[in-house]
Amino acid sequence: MGGMRTLNLSLRPVLPEDAPLLHQLFLRSPGYFALIGMEPPALEDVARDLSTLEKDERRRAFLLYLEEEAVGYLDYKLRYPEPEDATLSLLLIREDRQGQGLGRRALEHLLNHLTGAERLYAVVYGNNARAKAFFQAQGFRHVKDGGPTLSWYVREL
Numbered sequence: 001m002g003g004m005r006t007l008n009l010s011l012r013p014v015l016p017e018d019a020p021l022l023h024q025l026f027l028r029s030p031g032y033f034a035l036i037g038m039e040p041p042a043l044e045d046v047a048r049d050l051s052t053l054e055k056d057e058r059r060r061a062f063l064l065y066l067e068e069e070a071v072g073y074l075d076y077k078l079r080y081p082e083p084e085d086a087t088l089s090l091l092l093i094r095e096d097r098q099g100q101g102l103g104r105r106a107l108e109h110l111l112n113h114l115t116g117a118e119r120l121y122a123v124v125y126g127n128n129a130r131a132k133a134f135f136q137a138q139g140f141r142h143v144k145d146g147g148p149t150l151s152w153y154v155r156e157l
Contacts, residue, residue, distance in 0.1 A: 009105045011062040011074065018063060019047035021070055025063075029095045036126035036149070064093070064106050071097045074106055078117070086117040107138055114157060122153040 014022065026033070026040045033040045041049075053061055058079050064072030075090040088110070093102045114120060122140055124131045126149055136142070140153035 007066050009071075009102060009109070010065045011106070011109055012065060014050060014053065014061040014063050014073075016047070016050045016053070019043060019050050021063065022046050022050070022073060025070055025073055025092070025094055029092055031095055032092060032128075035128050064102065066097070066102065070094075072102060072106060074110065076110065078114075081121070084116075084118040085121060086114050086119070087121040087123060089123055091122075103134060104138065111157065117157055120155050120157055122155075124151045124153065125149055 020043060023041070023043045023046045026046065030040060050061075053059060056077075058077050059075070060078065061073070061075045063070050064074060072093040073090060074088070074092075076086055076088045078086050080087050088107075091103055091106060093106075111120065120140075121143070122135045124135065132142075132151060132153075135153045135155075138155070140155040143152040143154050145151050
């Protein structure tokens with residue numbers, strides 16, 4: 001066995017024409033949608049969501065690439081809920097690529113590029129014990145539950 005090669009993880013802003021790619025990523029992550037009690041969105045729903053991106057100047061969405069392969073999706077909002085905050089609404093790693101440190105690396109990348117924010121919130125939907133454990137391991141603390149299907153975590157920057 002040779003040395004461990006760290007594959008290059010890169011983030012690229014999502015464009016409206018990426019809808020089919022993002023849709024495939026969602027279809028390959030059925031466990032996440034099962035946890036939040038939803039079906040994976042249809043292609044037209046993904047396309048509709050991406051078409052609203054440029055209308056909301058606070059929202060940022062990125063595809064995560066491992067070399068040439070799309071392996072995840074990152075969606076966050078700047079200046080929300082307060083002007084000095086940012087909120088991570090979705091960090092999704094494709095199911096066959098989970099447990100390889102990609103989520104941690106994507107989060108590190110985000111933290112290094114969040115200039116001007118004092119806090120990063122993370123929203124966990126559903127009874128997602130794995131996501132909650134992930135954010136706590138990354139230095140987030142639980143803030144509040146917004147009803148049975150929503151938990152908020154925060155990390156001071």
